[in-house]
Amino acid sequence: MKRAARLIVFYAGLLGLWTLLAQMKIWPPYLFPTPWGVGDALYAGFKDHSFVIAIAVSMRRVLIGYAISVVLGMILGLGVASSKFLEETMGGLLVSLQSLPSICWWPLALLWFGLSQNAILFVVVMGSLLSVTLAMEDGRKQMPKIYSMAGRNLGASGLQLFWYVLLPASLPFIVSGLKQGWAFAWRSLITAEMLYLSLGLGQVLMMGRDLNDMSAVIAVMILIIAIGYVVDGVVFKSMERRLQQRWGLTPST
Amino acid sequence: MSTNAHNFPAQLPLPVDPRSPARIGGARGKAGRVPVVRLVRGVSADIPKVGLTDICLSYRTQSGERMLALDHINLQVKAGEFLCIVGPSGCGKSTLLHLIAGLHQQTSGQVLVDGKQVQGTGTDRILIFQELGLFPWLTVGDNVAFGMKMKGIGKAEREEKTEYYLRLVHLSQFKRSYIHQLSGGMRQRVALARALATEPDVLLMDEPFAALDAQTRDLLHDELERIWAETGRTIIFVTHNVREAIRLGDRVALLTFRPGRVKREFPVDLPRPRSLEDVDVARAAREILDELREEINRSLEEEYNTGPKTIVPAEGQP
Numbered sequence: 001m002k003r004a005a006r007l008i009v010f011y012a013g014l015l016g017l018w019t020l021l022a023q024m025k026i027w028p029p030y031l032f033p034t035p036w037g038v039g040d041a042l043y044a045g046f047k048d049h050s051f052v053i054a055i056a057v058s059m060r061r062v063l064i065g066y067a068i069s070v071v072l073g074m075i076l077g078l079g080v081a082s083s084k085f086l087e088e089t090m091g092g093l094l095v096s097l098q099s100l101p102s103i104c105w106w107p108l109a110l111l112w113f114g115l116s117q118n119a120i121l122f123v124v125v126m127g128s129l130l131s132v133t134l135a136m137e138d139g140r141k142q143m144p145k146i147y148s149m150a151g152r153n154l155g156a157s158g159l160q161l162f163w164y165v166l167l168p169a170s171l172p173f174i175v176s177g178l179k180q181g182w183a184f185a186w187r188s189l190i191t192a193e194m195l196y197l198s199l200g201l202g203q204v205l206m207m208g209r210d211l212n213d214m215s216a217v218i219a220v221m222i223l224i225i226a227i228g229y230v231v232d233g234v235v236f237k238s239m240e241r242r243l244q245q246r247w248g249l250t251p252s253t
Numbered sequence: 254m255s256t257n258a259h260n261f262p263a264q265l266p267l268p269v270d271p272r273s274p275a276r277i278g279g280a281r282g283k284a285g286r287v288p289v290v291r292l293v294r295g296v297s298a299d300i301p302k303v304g305l306t307d308i309c310l311s312y313r314t315q316s317g318e319r320m321l322a323l324d325h326i327n328l329q330v331k332a333g334e335f336l337c338i339v340g341p342s343g344c345g346k347s348t349l350l351h352l353i354a355g356l357h358q359q360t361s362g363q364v365l366v367d368g369k370q371v372q373g374t375g376t377d378r379i380l381i382f383q384e385l386g387l388f389p390w391l392t393v394g395d396n397v398a399f400g401m402k403m404k405g406i407g408k409a410e411r412e413e414k415t416e417y418y419l420r421l422v423h424l425s426q427f428k429r430s431y432i433h434q435l436s437g438g439m440r441q442r443v444a445l446a447r448a449l450a451t452e453p454d455v456l457l458m459d460e461p462f463a464a465l466d467a468q469t470r471d472l473l474h475d476e477l478e479r480i481w482a483e484t485g486r487t488i489i490f491v492t493h494n495v496r497e498a499i500r501l502g503d504r505v506a507l508l509t510f511r512p513g514r515v516k517r518e519f520p521v522d523l524p525r526p527r528s529l530e531d532v533d534v535a536r537a538a539r540e541i542l543d544e545l546r547e548e549i550n551r552s553l554e555e556e557y558n559t560g561p562k563t564i565v566p567a568e569g570q571p
Contacts, residue, residue, distance in 0.1 A: 149356055150386030154400040154451060155376040164403070168390040247389040248433025 033215040038222070041215035050204060051223065058189060058200040059227070061117070065124030066185045070178065073129050077136025077174075078166070091137070094130055102127030102188040106195060120192040120200075127188030128181035135177015139170035172243050179236045186228050300368045301329035302487045303353060303378075303455055308362035310348060322348055324512035326362070332454075335481060335488045337498035339541065340508030341549045346491045347383065349513070350457045353489065354380040366455065376400060379453040383460045385444045387432045393443050394419065394428035400451030418446040421480060438469035445477070449484065458490045462497065471529065474500055478526060495538045495545060500527050507544055510552040516544060 015035055022034040029037065045051035080086045080094070105126045109119040143166070151165035193202025201224055208216035243249070308326040311319050322345040330336045340346045351357045353364055355374040364371045366378065379400070387396055398415045406414075419425045422442035432440060441461060448456055462470045478501065481488055492498050498505045505519045519541055523533050 146382060146384050146386040147388065150382060150388070152374045153354055153356065153380050153382075153386075154447070155374070155403040156399075157374075160403055164399070165388070168388070171390070243390075246431050246433075248431065 030212055030214060033218060037215040038218045041213070041219040042222070045204070045216065045219060051220075054199060054201045054204045054220075055223065055227065057198075058193065058202070061120060061193075061200060062124060062185055062189045065121045065189065066128055066182060068121070069125045069127075069129040069132050069181060069185065072125070073132025073181065074136045074167070076129075077133040077138075078140055078162070080133070081137040081140035087137075094133055098130045098134070102184065103191045103195075106192060109192075115196060117198070120189065120196065120198065123192040124185050124189045128185035131177055131181040131184055132174075135174040135181070136170065138177070139173035140166065142173045143170045172247055172249065175236070175240055175243060179232065182231060182236070183228065186224075186231075190224055301365070302332040302334070302367065303328075303330040303489065304363075304365035304368070305329075305349075305353070306363045306365065308349070308352065308364065309360045310345065310352065310357075311360050321512040323352075323359070324514045326508075326513065326515055328506060328515060328518075330455075330487055330489060332487055333485050335490065335501055335503045337490045337492060337502030337505045338508060339492055339495055339498045339505060339545060340513065341510045341545065341552045342493060343552055344508040344510050344548070345513035346508055347459050349508075350380055350459050350489065350491055353455070354378050354457055356380070376404060376451045377453050378455045378457060379448040379451050380457040381444050381448050381459060381461050383463065385440055385461075387440060387443055387447070389432050391432075392428065393424060393430050393432070393435070396432070396443055397446045397450045399447060404451070414450055418450045421449065421483075422446045422476065436469075437465055438473060441465065441469075441473060442476070445480070449480065449486075453486065455487045455489065458488065460492055461490075463492070463494070470497075474529070475526070477501065495541045496529050496534060498541070499523070499534045499537045500529050505541060507541060507548075510548040511555070516548070 018035055022029070022032055026032070033041075042051070076090075076094075080091055102123050105123050106119070109122040113119040113122060147165055147169040148161065151161050156165055189200070190202045190205070193200035194206050196203075201220055205217055205220040205224075208214070208220060305326050305328045308323055309321070310323040311321045314320045326349065328336070338346050338349065348357065352359050353371070355364075355371050355378065366375075371378070388399065391399065394415050397418055398411045401411045401414060415428070416425065419428055422445055424439060424442055424446065427435065427439065432443070435443065444461070462473055465473065474497070477488075490498070490501060495505075499521055502521050505521060507516045507519070508514065509516045519537070521537060523531070523537065527534050
């Protein structure tokens, strides 16, 4: 309860400060909108369904892209973790590639895939693939060996061993990497959408800029933050909680 | 030491019908009252269930020296027999179980099951690890069903057998619990049920009761003996506790310290059920303990006095 009160005070203060600054009219309203201006923009956006469509399109893209990177990343990570050769050669490359912002792949993506949805997906995958790969590699190494031995002992091998033993056994160690991968995927998606007319949230954001409608821009920014937060808070938090309960990692409070 | 195979005591009676309750507390040990040749699980009792011939295992230490861990191990285990292996820590007794389970590969020698050489892991030999290796992401029931699922056994049969084996270890009402919610003794029983549910011919147990309190251990001894009698499995049980070995085993094999060799085999002809506190058990244990102590002293000497540079040479090899 106390925490909720603190949160309310904090956000009320933030809104108050914003209102105050906007009311002082230091900058013209079309550059520095008021909170209710943004509220109106949000309402209008949802009323004419443009935000709904944008969210649906963006979510669809990020889910596809993220799913591809999770599958690829797990295979790659497992490969790197279980082969000394791959670890020595590809391990370093993967780490160094991670310093490359995913949008740097955009020119290549345009050449390879043209101005299309696939180009955006490519950037999303490149954005999150490395986090998932590195997390899986790390998870595979941290995972106690006893589980894979017990699995083999009980008759699991090959794909069965991976699906029923190695994957669930490494999940607690890779969940933070999966989360990071999701954040990267989401960021890469919005960036890519901003560069290409494509219906998604990124495009709606750029449209606001083109129309000099800062209220709409801020409204979309709030949406992007909110979706990222909700996915993190709902999907990943509950996954983490369930893992902790099953494994008994934290005392149940 | 390669004559170990012949140390097998001739007077040891072959297992009676494994499903017969008379096996416990019956006239075991009194040769002559038990038929000499019997078929257990469809295999002639003349062929040992598990045969280890000249098993050697060596590996490279970090300093690059070759280390001989197991040296010409010869052991024959009859179908339905309960064999205990004792030895000081570091004698390679756990490793030996891993070899039989097919989790590792010996340097030379053969592991035979029913006269056939083993190739990798197989569900005819299930190992209960010292650390158990229960899967924390699965419920107790799913843990027990795991091996059957890997074998491709249908859901209905899996359910039924899971129920059966959980009842056998008295854990029926914990089917939906997760592993971390159970006590040490209960986890031990889950591991036992999980191993049994795969219906292996040979059960390999690696110091399974070492970390338990005395009361729980006594209870589990009784249960293991009962389950062994009811299911007729062949059990190879590794422990460092000589009394436990006498309490449970038909026969006790003593391994030497580094490299592990079979120093001696002791038949245990005491009537079942036995108890750790029995005078006879204590007396039988004393004899083994005297020999074991020699090995423990050797291991201590090596660890503390002579330093790490002395690697025991592979003396006495043919």
